[in-house]
Amino acid sequence: MKALEVKNLSFKYLIGKEKVFENLSLSINKGELVAIIGRNGSGKTTLCNLLRGFIPHLTQGDLEGDILLYDDSILKMDLSDLSDKIGYIFQNPFIQISGIKETVYEEIGFGLENLGVPRDEMIRRIEEIIKLLKIEDLKDKHPAELSGGQRQRVAIASILAMDPEILIIDEPTSQLDPKGTEEIFEIIKILKEQNKTIILVEHKIDLIAEYADRVILLNDKNIVFDGTTSEILSKEDVMSYGTNLPQIAKLGIEYNNKVEKLSKIPSVLEEAVEVFKDKV
Amino acid sequence: MNGIKIDNVVFNYPNGFCAIDDVSLEITKGEKIAIIGQNGAGKTTFVKMMNNLLRPTEGTITVDGIDLKELTTAQISKKVGYVFQNPGDQLFNRTVYDEIAYNPRYNKLEESKVKELVEDAAELCGITQYLKSNPYDLPFGLRKFVTIACVIAMGSEYIILDEPTAGQDLDGLVLQSKIIDELIKRNKTVIIITHDMEFVIDNFDRIVVMANKKIVADSTKKEIFWDFEILDKASLKQPYISKLAHDLKMKNYIIDIEGFIAEVKNK
Ligand SMILES: Nc1ncnc2c1ncn2[C@@H]1O[C@H](COP(=O)(O)OP(=O)(O)OP(=O)(O)O)[C@@H](O)[C@H]1O
Ligand SMILES: Nc1ncnc2c1ncn2[C@@H]1O[C@H](COP(=O)(O)OP(=O)(O)O)[C@@H](O)[C@H]1O
Ligand SMILES: [Mg+2]
Ligand SMILES: [Mg+2]
Numbered sequence: 140m141k142a143l144e145v146k147n148l149s150f151k152y153l154i155g156k157e158k159v160f161e162n163l164s165l166s167i168n169k170g171e172l173v174a175i176i177g178r179n180g181s182g183k184t185t186l187c188n189l190l191r192g193f194i195p196h197l198t199q200g201d202l203e204g205d206i207l208l209y210d211d212s213i214l215k216m217d218l219s220d221l222s223d224k225i226g227y228i229f230q231n232p233f234i235q236i237s238g239i240k241e242t243v244y245e246e247i248g249f250g251l252e253n254l255g256v257p258r259d260e261m262i263r264r265i266e267e268i269i270k271l272l273k274i275e276d277l278k279d280k281h282p283a284e285l286s287g288g289q290r291q292r293v294a295i296a297s298i299l300a301m302d303p304e305i306l307i308i309d310e311p312t313s314q315l316d317p318k319g320t321e322e323i324f325e326i327i328k329i330l331k332e333q334n335k336t337i338i339l340v341e342h343k344i345d346l347i348a349e350y351a352d353r354v355i356l357l358n359d360k361n362i363v364f365d366g367t368t369s370e371i372l373s374k375e376d377v378m379s380y381g382t383n384l385p386q387i388a389k390l391g392i393e394y395n396n397k398v399e400k401l402s403k404i405p406s407v408l409e410e411a412v413e414v415f416k417d418k419v
Numbered sequence: 420m421n422g423i424k425i426d427n428v429v430f431n432y433p434n435g436f437c438a439i440d441d442v443s444l445e446i447t448k449g450e451k452i453a454i455i456g457q458n459g460a461g462k463t464t465f466v467k468m469m470n471n472l473l474r475p476t477e478g479t480i481t482v483d484g485i486d487l488k489e490l491t492t493a494q495i496s497k498k499v500g501y502v503f504q505n506p507g508d509q510l511f512n513r514t515v516y517d518e519i520a521y522n523p524r525y526n527k528l529e530e531s532k533v534k535e536l537v538e539d540a541a542e543l544c545g546i547t548q549y550l551k552s553n554p555y556d557l558p559f560g561l562r563k564f565v566t567i568a569c570v571i572a573m574g575s576e577y578i579i580l581d582e583p584t585a586g587q588d589l590d591g592l593v594l595q596s597k598i599i600d601e602l603i604k605r606n607k608t609v610i611i612i613t614h615d616m617e618f619v620i621d622n623f624d625r626i627v628v629m630a631n632k633k634i635v636a637d638s639t640k641k642e643i644f645w646d647f648e649i650l651d652k653a654s655l656k657q658p659y660i661s662k663l664a665h666d667l668k669m670k671n672y673i674i675d676i677e678g679f680i681a682e683v684k685n686k
Contacts, residue, residue: 178588179560228585231559284434287504287582288458288614313585314504316457316614319652342588345659380667383589386617386659391675398680411663419667 141209141337142169142191142305148204150189155200159185162204165342171335172327173345175367178381179359183340184230186357187307189213190338192221208305223254230310230362232341236282236290243285244269246279247297254301266333268300271326287314295323312343325352335343348372348385350408356380373404387411420484421448423469423499423577425610428478430464438464440632441478448483448576451599451609453619456629457654462612463504465629466579469498469610482577496522500575504582504612506554506562513555515541515565516550522573540568543601545594559586567598579609584615594621616644616658620674626655641672 144166151158159182167173174181188194192213196200206213213221240246245269245412251261269278272292277285282293289310291314300304308327311319324346341347347354347368355372357366358380364371371377373388384392384406391404405411423446430439438461454462461631468480471487482488482498487637490498495661503509513516519540523533541547544564554565561655563583583595592615599622602609613619619626619640626643628636632655636643643649644661658667664673666683673679 142496169459178590179558179586184558281434282633284432284436286459286463287585301660310586314458314582314614316654317616317656319458320614340588342611378589381588381590383592388675390660390679393676394680394683398684408659408662408666409420414664415663419669419686 140169141207142171143167143168143338144191144207145186146205146207148189148206149202150185150194150215152185153200158201158360161359164204165355165362165365167336169336170331172331172337172339172351173353173355174351175338175340175355176219176342176344176347176377176382179380181356181357182311182360187227187309187338187340191307192216192218193227193311201391204363205250215415220327224303225305225307226301228298228306228308228311228358230313235340236294238282240282242278243274243280243293244284247300250297250301250398264300264302268296271299271329272296273322274373288316289321291315292323294318295326299326299330303335306330309340310342311339312341312346320346342383344372345385345387346384348387349408356382369406372406377394422446422483422491424481425469427480428465428468428475428480430468430473430523431476432464438632439468439475440557441530442615442632442634442636443478444627444634446608446610448607448608449603450625451603451611452625452627453623453628454610454612454627455616455619455653456635457499457631460634462629462630463581466501466581466612469577469579471495472641475588485488490560493526496573496575498575499577499579500570500573502563502566502570502581502583503524504585506559506566509566509569510554510562513553513569514550515552518554518565518570519550519572522569522631536572536574537568540571542582543571543598544568560591560667562592564591567595568613571598572653575607577610580609580611582612582614584613584618592618618655619652620644620658628655630654630658641674644674645671 146164148160148163149158150160177183189206196218238250239250247265248261257331269275272293277289295311312323344370351368355362372385376390377384388404395401405414425444428442431437468475510518512521516537519537520533523536525597541550546564554562587629600608611662624639626640627634635652636649644657658674660676660679669682
């Protein structure tokens, strides 16, 4: 079943000189974990905003084509109906924090309050999410007195607490340490197992290689590659679009080009172990 | 004595929270050094003390032999420049040009000299075409380059970059490597905080690891990325190439593609 569908979309910001997208089409199935990659400025965040309805509801522009959330046009839906179904984690954790709550605990409850969730249920969900994100030690801190990475975790927690069926996550780990980053990916994996539809923008390509089902590469107003993760992330071409390849794939390509031909370019660790185990 | 010398520094935030607990470190003039480690370890707090944005609760910091307590804000910016983790904490002018020109103008330099400094810094940071833009109209990744340019134009001898790699694409990372090389060529000292292990491996040799208010290691990248105890303590991970070498039970200390291929060829 299609969860989201973009049909022949062209878009230009009101103050923009050039179109961001031209005739872009794409569909995302329910339960899929899709990574969107591409150089900065390629339109990843704009696409997220369109899928969430922030464009055109809050930010206007010239838009052609249509975007469907399960068969209903997002362009015609109410933003509040959309926020029940789609959770959005912003790219910049420094702006996601509400700025009006005194503790991390209340901050996480903020979205739930707005959704009108009953108090008992609210407490249960906050406690659960605090545990899931391992931020027990932060719950009494003031949101403005957090380190960059701590803020990012809290921003993620406050969205996950609302338990949306579709999640749009824009660079969720940019401020996180390596272990924290892996933990977020593990949480994303759990959400996927709950059959949530997840759209993830991320530069940490090694982790995309491990976790995503599908990769979409944006460049020059449209999609250049759309396919399974292992197919896309073993292509040398990807680097010419300003995005990195996983270290493992880079190693495979380098070895393939300079030492001997490989039957397959690996993109994750287990594949690389297979490829190299007879060579060392 | 040249360099930054940090002696037994403690830092408590006004709410009483201790973020740095008895830390010492020496940084040699002209070197480049990466500070890595877990979220909340105290990295930002630590480096902010190196340019007086925060004052140590206890201990002393000297820069080229001068106690930081004796320097005014204007004097300190000549010595140590800090690029904020969040560009929003640093940017407040209406155009990128004015933003980069702010410190040189504050120091009452001739407008022609200011222009020269702004153009040089903008060029190095790849933002020449945005000089007339409002910094807030630029995407996050580019805004970071504006803040880097500001500190370059200040002419500080020690340059601290707090997570410049966050949210950068491949081109952005390549440009940052270039900037670091150029700064070292200009005899600057570069101190960087980053969570990007591959970037660390490509650009740095000396690595300082922080965890839980302290420095837990200060060594070469080869040592650090094969020290599982330290990695675990500081919430770090081995780089993927090291993980592969580890899984394949290859000789220790492989940390990059070059090293891996050389080792395979050796067989
Ligand atoms: N203004 C503040 N008041 C009180 N505590 C603070 C303040 N700023 C930071 N802290 C606390 O000090 C500790 C260290 O924070 P710091 O920002 O130095 O960490 P960091 O190592 O830079 O982390 P990150 O990698 O997440 O940026 C954290 O526990 C944080 O919650
Ligand atoms: N609010 C806005 N108004 C005008 N132009 C914008 C706005 N947001 C983004 N853009 C422009 O749209 C293009 C795509 O940006 P963005 O979606 O942020 O890309 P990415 O997330 O891939 O870095 C860029 O050229 C950017 O400058
Ligand atoms: Mg973006
Ligand atoms: Mg920090």
